[in-house]
Amino acid sequence: MPCSCAEWRRWIRPLVLVLYALLLVAVLPLCIWELQKDKVGTHSKAWFIAGVFVFLTIPISLWGILQHMVHYTQPELQKPIIRILWMVPIYSLDSWLALRYPSLAIYVDTCRECYEAYVIYNFLVFLLNFLSNQYPSLVMMLEVQQQQPHLPPLCCCPPWPMGEVLLFRCKLGVLQYTVVRPVTTVIALICQLCGVYDEANFSFRNAWSYLVIINNISQLFAMYCLVLLYRALKEELTPIRPVGKFLCVKLVVFVSFWQAVFIAFLVKVGVISDKHTWDWDSVEAVATGLQDFIICIEMFLAAIAHHYTFTYKPYVQEAEEGSCFDSFLAMWDFSDIRADVTEQVRHVVFTLNFKELFQCNVLHDHNYEHSRSSDISQFFSSFRLFHGFVDDLF
Template structure:
């Protein structure tokens, strides 16, 4: 059966003749199951969004460590965005492809935010971070490579390669979602089919492999950071929140899609199998992220950043700093420059291990016009006044205004010394 579906050349019908949203198809004696699903999903979505938005508002109110809190806010936003967009794709199931696309786009952005949060907690720059990582001689690799140990201090470009591993997922996810939108608009995508003759299976395969690499890179940094800063933050709870919100829900959606593909989820009178899997995913995600919203109150406490005595910061300025993704642009420029230099085998100071970096005397800045003018006046004021000698008298003999000869009167050395 799976083989015939895998090689099917026709796209299954995604739209039923009946619209379940139409009230005339609802029986008065029985509440339809999809109505119950909408209500349950809406309740948990509302709970998760309210709790998370309150926590975000508190971080904006006490925005005293923007280097960390801007990434915390971006991570927290994944809960309301993911739950709301999932509920919308459940309710407006005809346009679920477009709604899921925008939801997944923010998911990739949240992954980079968690990676940058790990870097900021580890240190302000790569030199400080690598010095701390050099204290760890051996650590276990993340799953599924738990039996392999690696030494972070032996990898001089570890952070740069991990950053590239995260950014590639963002780039690939944005590219594949854009391609999916174009193919859906032109009628070639076929979201319900995993046949080799339709592009969905290839796009999902690329996304899954890229997401797996990003997950490995993130956990390779998370494991030593958790060991170094075990007493500073509740890293175990943070890991649960991030992996659930960013990876578990994605793999869960793919699993439901394969159940549809294998025929375990069947069409009903009003719903196609794909619409049913979308509804199940929306209900599960709303419940899971409602639980995550409660865990986040402990994992990302705003009280850790609140000063004593309490003094709030301008919320609008905090919102502007945390929501504008300028740092993502700089990360891509950094990664492109690094890959370009490595491809051309150009040695740069950013590639050198911090302990081996040669000490270079800073080059003094060139003096400006005002600096030269100021130094000129200072030199004239500080220069000692030299005594001036009187001019030596010159005697001339002229006849008819014609100079015959002239001579200078000699002065004694004593007279010269007394001048």
């Protein structure tokens, strides 16, 4: 028998806190014992310090997620919020594991970076779901809005028509990153196995440099589409205060990406060199470890920011309904992204087929008009010849 609404809301939060406390009791002595070993190097000390921040980050994030699950009253809005909130603990734990086991860093880091594409997509879903609830005829409302010009550096490009075209292209611009990122992740893993990835090394002889450029362009365009949509619907989005939420997502994604690029640049110019690799095997491993260490610290700050920005309080209602696992299972339901990708692919295919058909019709009409004009020209030419012949005859 499923537990009642009142019961599970009463015991779920204390249960999670008790389980987390037991985990700390089990893990902390092991970490301290590891730190007390002889010849403890910089690597182990960095891992321990990062672990302190990780174990401070996780309860803050879990509390926010639990509160949304307990007060799961608007699934269309809270479902993407919960997915976004998972970004911080995933980033934190992933970086901590990569810091402890450098040989696994390439695999866990690429999976972490894959999740950021999913986060950007869910932020778009959050905005669109809110707009759809408030304005059922969203496309018609967009059509009467003032034309939104492109932002730098695309300000010279013709603006996207307001309405369905703008909405479709902004959505497609974000979805392309959710496709590009997993593809480049798979390519990165294959290149690593083939020995040609060479992470954190700026050289066009390895795959890492090319994948960084591709991911950066794809990510920037996805963020650009989000900003363009916000500019077009700024007043309509005001009730959910999207600026703070957008900055939280943008800072986590952008800071982690450009931080990795900057550290790789320091390796390239020799600031981080082979002279001081501490306990790591190479200077590239030092760069990756430094990136993971900094992320563990940054995620503690991000957890605090997410806790206040994506707060559960607007969704608290007196009469709340829902079974014990409804809200939990909703987090792992990926049918919406599959449906969105399918819809966008169909839209693109339909658009391309329509353009091809239109071009064929235009070409056919052009050939028809050309043939018709040739016949008319030939008629008038023959008429002129006949008229000249009559003049000569008389």
